[in-house]
Amino acid sequence: MRGEGAMRFFKIVCCSLLFCFSWGVAQHSEVFRENKFRLQELQRRTGTATSVAAITAGQEGFDVTYYNLDLQLSTPSRTLTGSVTIVARSLAAPLSSITLDLAQTMTVYSVKVGSVNVNFTRGAGTLIFLLDRSYQSGEIITATVNYGGAPGGTGFGSFAFDSANGTPWVWTLSEPYGARDWWPCKDHPGDKADSVDIRVTCDATLTVGSQGTLIDVIDNGNGTKTHVWRHRYPIATYLVSLAAANYSEVSGWFRYSPTDSMPVVNYALPAQLQSATSTLPLTINMLHIFSDLYGLYPFVKEKYGHAQFGWGGGMEHQTLTSLGGFSENLIAHELAHQWFGDMITMRTWPDIWLNEGFATYSVALYRERKYGLYAYRQVMGYEMTNAKRATGTLYVQDTSLVQTLFDSRLVYSKGASVLHMLRRVLGDSTFFQSLRQYAADPALRYRDASTSDFRAACETVSGKDLGPFFAQWVYGRGFPSVDYDWSTMPDGPGALVELRLRQINNASEPPFFTMPLDIRFADGNRDTTVEVIVHAAAHTFTVRLPFTPLNVVIDPDGWALMDVRQAPVNIGQEGTAPDLFALGQNYPNPFNGSTLIPFSLAEPSTVTLEIFSLLGMRVGLLQPNDRFPAGHHVLRFSPADDSRDALPSGVYFYRLALPNRSPQIKTMIYLR
Numbered sequence: 001m002r003g004e005g006a007m008r009f010f011k012i013v014c015c016s017l018l019f020c021f022s023w024g025v026a027q028h029s030e031v032f033r034e035n036k037f038r039l040q041e042l043q044r045r046t047g048t049a050t051s052v053a054a055i056t057a058g059q060e061g062f063d064v065t066y067y068n069l070d071l072q073l074s075t076p077s078r079t080l081t082g083s084v085t086i087v088a089r090s091l092a093a094p095l096s097s098i099t100l101d102l103a104q105t106m107t108v109y110s111v112k113v114g115s116v117n118v119n120f121t122r123g124a125g126t127l128i129f130l131l132d133r134s135y136q137s138g139e140i141i142t143a144t145v146n147y148g149g150a151p152g153g154t155g156f157g158s159f160a161f162d163s164a165n166g167t168p169w170v171w172t173l174s175e176p177y178g179a180r181d182w183w184p185c186k187d188h189p190g191d192k193a194d195s196v197d198i199r200v201t202c203d204a205t206l207t208v209g210s211q212g213t214l215i216d217v218i219d220n221g222n223g224t225k226t227h228v229w230r231h232r233y234p235i236a237t238y239l240v241s242l243a244a245a246n247y248s249e250v251s252g253w254f255r256y257s258p259t260d261s262m263p264v265v266n267y268a269l270p271a272q273l274q275s276a277t278s279t280l281p282l283t284i285n286m287l288h289i290f291s292d293l294y295g296l297y298p299f300v301k302e303k304y305g306h307a308q309f310g311w312g313g314g315m316e317h318q319t320l321t322s323l324g325g326f327s328e329n330l331i332a333h334e335l336a337h338q339w340f341g342d343m344i345t346m347r348t349w350p351d352i353w354l355n356e357g358f359a360t361y362s363v364a365l366y367r368e369r370k371y372g373l374y375a376y377r378q379v380m381g382y383e384m385t386n387a388k389r390a391t392g393t394l395y396v397q398d399t400s401l402v403q404t405l406f407d408s409r410l411v412y413s414k415g416a417s418v419l420h421m422l423r424r425v426l427g428d429s430t431f432f433q434s435l436r437q438y439a440a441d442p443a444l445r446y447r448d449a450s451t452s453d454f455r456a457a458c459e460t461v462s463g464k465d466l467g468p469f470f471a472q473w474v475y476g477r478g479f480p481s482v483d484y485d486w487s488t489m490p491d492g493p494g495a496l497v498e499l500r501l502r503q504i505n506n507a508s509e510p511p512f513f514t515m516p517l518d519i520r521f522a523d524g525n526r527d528t529t530v531e532v533i534v535h536a537a538a539h540t541f542t543v544r545l546p547f548t549p550l551n552v553v554i555d556p557d558g559w560a561l562m563d564v565r566q567a568p569v570n571i572g573q574e575g576t577a578p579d580l581f582a583l584g585q586n587y588p589n590p591f592n593g594s595t596l597i598p599f600s601l602a603e604p605s606t607v608t609l610e611i612f613s614l615l616g617m618r619v620g621l622l623q624p625n626d627r628f629p630a631g632h633h634v635l636r637f638s639p640a641d642d643s644r645d646a647l648p649s650g651v652y653f654y655r656l657a658l659p660n661r662s663p664q665i666k667t668m669i670y671l672r
């Protein structure tokens, strides 16, 4: 699922930010924030956070294998009536009753088990019926519920009798807990049916889209038609949908082998037909890109497509995504969900990042494949900026409200950022192999997964222990803020660079993060990037370089979710105005052989360091007019090397001069 705010951002960003990305992030992230999902507070007041997210009491004893929905829509009265047949396998012996989720706004007329009418009762949001006998473990139960009513709309809408240009428009959006608002089911993502049939009877002017293959359109001769859809892949209840309107239809083919192809179909309102037509080749191209990245499109024996609905975003209904409009990033996000969300569904709602983080990250991968690395970094730059506003753990603690369950900063942006960082940790080859391994695992494919399943796939491929990575990024909160400063010391023709990093994490958990970090050193002509592993609150790294750097950039390619700040150079005595530079005491002092002379610059400058005897004779000259960056630096004075004649033991002055500044002078003691 993706709300319209995020997509509007991309529409603006993608055309205007090619040359001005950092400006764009600042500007348009505000747009994003103001245009968050059109959230309606979940109206399910009867359930607590856990009771909504967890399996309903009484549902542990059976596993649903099949649903048949046979629904009649009356748009004038905004009601639906019909029957839902459920086939389930008993997991408990003896099993004597079945509990289904069904909103109380829907009236149950009768329940049959096999051909036997059975007694039923209604609980808070449930339907409980007695079985015709006790069922042993493994026995199959077939039950049909006849029901009807005016379905309510919780969460993002559940079931809407809408209109478009004066004609009826019916659509559903059940995620997360809204399937039960319009059909009786075991409404939990951890119990997928193996297949589903959906028959929808409504006004003959409407075209109905749903899951899988359109088997038949029956003209009932009474002003109504029945669309018959058949889906033969496992599916979670929240991914079952219908969309009905006077759609225009446009279709093409995904040719996935020299001899095989699959239909791709768009159902669009007539006014959007042009957009639905022009984006069809994009969708087909995306099917190729994602099939290449994650393995062949998972529902390839049936179809992929879009049906327009009245919610301003997208929802990854299985094989038929619902879209508010046909925009490229939205299409990519929802298509990627067919692998991550639909084929592999999060086992429980707190792991929703396995759906949304993956789909969000897939947009970046799609853009990288299509437009290049810069486009990837553009998307991730935006997502990481948004992720820094997230609070709480990526593993969602409060799943009772759609606002927290679908927090764009957290499960979307931080989720994508975690995959982005994992790519850096594993390296490209291992990372993409891990994604494919996860998507291909028979224990997960067409089933469900948890964070630990994904972690296990990555660990199997990489051979690395990723426990700390997932602990800090999925179950921890926040991100590191890093202060750094650095200094250089001459080392032959090059330099020894000392880099000091400090993590300052006020509200984060853990108190410091472990991560690889790229450091780029440059002198204007050359640059070198080294990797350091940050694994403590404070670090000092020493790097030997063949040149003296003028510039140090932490994480130059933007791999780390972190704030970086160069520590301010504190110059000047306490109580006096800060100066532009400071000269420190040499060390060791007294010295023999050589000594180090520290100095600090508040801004880049050329410097000259001279050594004088007590009589005022210059005996040494270091770095005349060399340019140094802001920061702390150290120069080495070696009298035996630097002076023509051996210096006698004694007191010497050293003097640091910057252009147009009064020099600073200190003394040192040389002992031969």
Ligand SMILES: [Zn+2]
Binding pocket: 001, 002, 333, 334, 337, 355, 356, 359
């Ligand atoms: Zn999504």
